[in-house]
Amino acid sequence: MKLYNFPWGPYPRRVELYLGEKAIKGLELVEVEFPHQPELWPEGFLKALNPAHSLPVLDTEKGPMIGQSIAILEYLEELYPTPDLIGSTAEARAATREWIAIFDEAASFFGLWARQGSAVNADRHRPSLEAALAGAERYASKLRIAEEKFVGPFLAGDVLSMADCVAMALIEFTDQFYGVPLPKDCPKLMSWYALMSERPTVSRPAYPEAMLQVAHGLPEQTDCFI
Template identity: 70%
Template structure:
């Protein structure tokens, strides 16, 4: 199998965290330049990989390309069932998937805030303060749902699941790249984030310095404080 990825984006990072936690080392990792510069790629390279032009993409080695991070996590969970990172019972798996969906939605709404409000995206989008505010408010409300559904000590109880990978990839990115702290009314998430940040399998990715210096301080740039 081959994984096309880059190290620091919130969607790619989900898979990187999963591989590290699971101890999977036999998937070839191919690092792709980001931001995407299609003119630098071999002809149609990423389009062939994924019509959405997004990363990560998993080449399963048997004729299939998977271009959605959650589908990749679930696929890998079937190929590498131990240790189980989805859940033992139907209820357990449903809870993990529910948490995954909550933090996936939060990631999309955060993307709206960042795309419409951050200096780092100014070349790609005409900023809209109104859209940025909608994104920020919806992002915060999804985190509150995550707080209410959090089981502890991990997202879904006593073991690390794919929900921890999806949530961690988001919270870490939002904090480290954009300078957005966990909202004060989500103390369980804040505590979980602190604990996991210090665990052996989670080492912060290196962010491109030039982009980081533009991105950092999103609340101040948009005057939206959660």
């Protein structure tokens, strides 16, 4: 199997954090630089692998490519069930998937805020403060739902699951790359974020410095503090 990925994007990072928690042999990592124009990707190969032109992409070498991060996690979990990162009962798996859905929705809304509101994306997405603010508001509401639902210490209960990898990939990215902290009225999520940050499998990704300089400070740039 081959995993095409780049190390710092929030969707690629889901898989990277997940792999850090597993010991999976026989998975070749192909690091792809992340320019903004897919036509610059090496010989257009990623276009052929994934019509959405997005990363990550898993080549199972048994059929179609998998071009959605959550589908990749579930596929790997089926092949490599130990340690268990999805849950051993139907109820536990449903809880993991519910948390994944909450943070996947949050990621889409954050994407709207960042795409339409940050200068770092202005060459690819039409800037629209109105759209950005709608994204920010919906993003914050998802976090507050998570805060209310959270029991801990991990999202789906006593042990870490792939939902924590999905959520951590987002919260770390919003915080470190765009400078968007968790809302002050989400203390349980803050404790969870501190707990996750201490894991030996989590180290700060190498964000491209020039992009980081422009991206950091999204709340100030859009005058929106969640």
